[in-house]
Amino acid sequence: xxxxxxxxxxQISTKGFCRTFSxxxxxxxxxxxxxxxxxxxxxxxxxxxxxxxxRRLVSARAQSSSYSYGSNASSASAGSSGTPGKYxxxxxxxxxxxxPITIRVGGDDELPITAQLQPTVPQGVPxxxxxxxxxxxxxxxxxxSMYRSYASDLAAWGYAVLLYDMSEVTDDVQAVTALKKxxxxxxxxxxxxxxxxxxxxxxxxxxxxxxxxxxxxxxxxRVKGLMLLDPVDSTPMTPPGEGFPTSxxxxxxxxxxxxxxxxxxxxxxxxxxxxxxxxxxxxxxEACSGPLWSVEISGAGHLGxxxxxxxxxxxxxxxxxxxxxxxxxxxxxxxxxxxEEVVCPLCSRGPASGTPGSTNPKSAxxxxxxxxxxxxxxxxxxxxxNIPSPPAxxxxxxxxxxxxxxxxxGGSSSSGSGRGSSSGSSARTSSASPSSSSSSSLPPITxxxxxxxxxxxxxxxxxxxxxxxPCADVFEKEQLARRLVERxxxxxx
Numbered sequence: 001x002x003x004x005x006x007x008x009x010x011q012i013s014t015k016g017f018c019r020t021f022s023x024x025x026x027x028x029x030x031x032x033x034x035x036x037x038x039x040x041x042x043x044x045x046x047x048x049x050x051x052x053x054x055r056r057l058v059s060a061r062a063q064s065s066s067y068s069y070g071s072n073a074s075s076a077s078a079g080s081s082g083t084p085g086k087y088x089x090x091x092x093x094x095x096x097x098x099x100p101i102t103i104r105v106g107g108d109d110e111l112p113i114t115a116q117l118q119p120t121v122p123q124g125v126p127x128x129x130x131x132x133x134x135x136x137x138x139x140x141x142x143x144x145s146m147y148r149s150y151a152s153d154l155a156a157w158g159y160a161v162l163l164y165d166m167s168e169v170t171d172d173v174q175a176v177t178a179l180k181k182x183x184x185x186x187x188x189x190x191x192x193x194x195x196x197x198x199x200x201x202x203x204x205x206x207x208x209x210x211x212x213x214x215x216x217x218x219x220x221x222r223v224k225g226l227m228l229l230d231p232v233d234s235t236p237m238t239p240p241g242e243g244f245p246t247s248x249x250x251x252x253x254x255x256x257x258x259x260x261x262x263x264x265x266x267x268x269x270x271x272x273x274x275x276x277x278x279x280x281x282x283x284x285x286e287a288c289s290g291p292l293w294s295v296e297i298s299g300a301g302h303l304g305x306x307x308x309x310x311x312x313x314x315x316x317x318x319x320x321x322x323x324x325x326x327x328x329x330x331x332x333x334x335x336x337x338x339x340e341e342v343v344c345p346l347c348s349r350g351p352a353s354g355t356p357g358s359t360n361p362k363s364a365x366x367x368x369x370x371x372x373x374x375x376x377x378x379x380x381x382x383x384x385x386n387i388p389s390p391p392a393x394x395x396x397x398x399x400x401x402x403x404x405x406x407x408x409x410g411g412s413s414s415s416g417s418g419r420g421s422s423s424g425s426s427a428r429t430s431s432a433s434p435s436s437s438s439s440s441s442l443p444p445i446t447x448x449x450x451x452x453x454x455x456x457x458x459x460x461x462x463x464x465x466x467x468x469x470p471c472a473d474v475f476e477k478e479q480l481a482r483r484l485v486e487r488x489x490x491x492x493x
Contacts, residue, residue: 085371087336091156091353093122103185105178114167115178118144120151121160121195131160132200132344132352133186137179139207146306153332158352160196162186171243176215183222200224200347206305207232211247217261218250225343226261227335228284229305230268235279248287260290262346264338266331269380270320271302282475291342291387293365294473295334296380300327322377330377337368345390362387383473443467444489452481460484
């Protein structure tokens with residue numbers, strides 16, 4: 001029950017659990033909570049059958065599709081059609097793991113709380129290359145070792161990546177303080193500092209790690225971007241108290257002018273068995289008002305982003321219908337595209353890969369979404385909002401500066417294959433901006449905002465679709481009604 005509550009799970013099935021429990025261990029914290037679970041050495045017959053069936057199903061899926069990525073990528077399967085996108089390809093540098101760094105992040109002299117940092121940097125870069133820093137925070141009770149492929153594959157594209165583990169489980173406020181000290185250490189450590197671009201620090205995180213990243217980004221202006229992998233905010237199961245605040249108000253402020261923090265949100269289309277809707281990735285998407293790319297990976301489970309699964313957590317989350325290796329490949333391609341096309345230019349620098357930047361990042365991201373949906377993993381949707389346009393000469397010169405923060409008009413574009421799409425079908429794409437969806441060119445509505453609020457969300461979305469107004473990025477009735485009024489206007493009777 002304690003583990004169930006700490007994980008923020010709204011409901012749990014006991015099917016397949018052994019009725020014989022191991023005795024409580026003489027310890028406290030997570031270990032004692034885990035001891036309340038069924039003994040791993042005494043699974044019930046039904047559980048064995050369930051696990052055997054699941055292994056056969058996952059094995060069949062893995063054999064039917066070939067997914068490759070990063071430094072260990074192999075050629076695509078012969079049955080695949082089309083050419084993979086630029087960011088689905090291996091990087092040209094060699095990832096190098098530096099010596100681990102241990103720092104104290106809390107506690108006292110008698111019982112210190114430490115964090116072990118594992119830096120991975122690109123090897124073989126040109127002289128003078130300064131790598132943007134990506135710090136990836138693991139999910140609750142998950143190990144940094146479960147995200148090793150992200151560090152290797154991002155480093156192969158010219159990025160320095162920091163994974164870290166903490167010696168103790170803390171509340172969110174203490175964990176955010178620890179994350180801040182991780183940044184401080186990276187900026188001052190003798191082996192890391194000469195390799196890093198201190199003006200381009202990006203936080204990434206999975207599950208609770210996404211929430212921690214958003215919490216710190218709302219306070220620390222050194223953070224220049226966010227990449228959130230199926231993030232989880234406060235839910236009804238979150239422990240009460242000041243130690244577990246929601247991250248959404250700070251995220252909303254950080255993504256608003258003048259800071260306009262760019263955010264990538266990757267959502268698991270089949271993660272609802274673990275993450276309640278009240279705290280899932282869509283809440284983060286709705287809180288962002290600056291540059292945003294939100295992608296839902298159809299068939300992805302909440303734990304599908306991990307390099308490997310562990311028995312305890314597989315009890316709480318069923319595998320998604322999309323294989324985990326495909327989920328990881330799609331996630332890394334999106335992360336690289338976001339860094340190269342949006343974040344690096346906003347940090348007044350060229351792409352870390354050293355390749356020329358795009359003159360139209362919005363179009364580049366749309367193309368990448370289409371390739372991801374066709375070749376790597378089906379997408380439920382891909383939403384782009386407020387994507388900045390680079391200055392003239394950016395692609396040709398590699399952009400040593402980024403003078404203006406002009407946006408593409410505040411418009412959004414969306415593409416998606418639908419929740420029921422297959423991995424072999426490409427995403428449909430449509431785009432619009434306020435200039436093409438303004439009240440002067442769209443038929444006005446006859447109901448007031450209050451009258452619209454009496455309708456169902458499904459009806460409001462149908463009205464938006466009928467008028468050609470993008471609405472893939474809004475889900476709540478209040479948001480749908482507000483967009484109708486703002487984009488279409490109210491006809492005066």
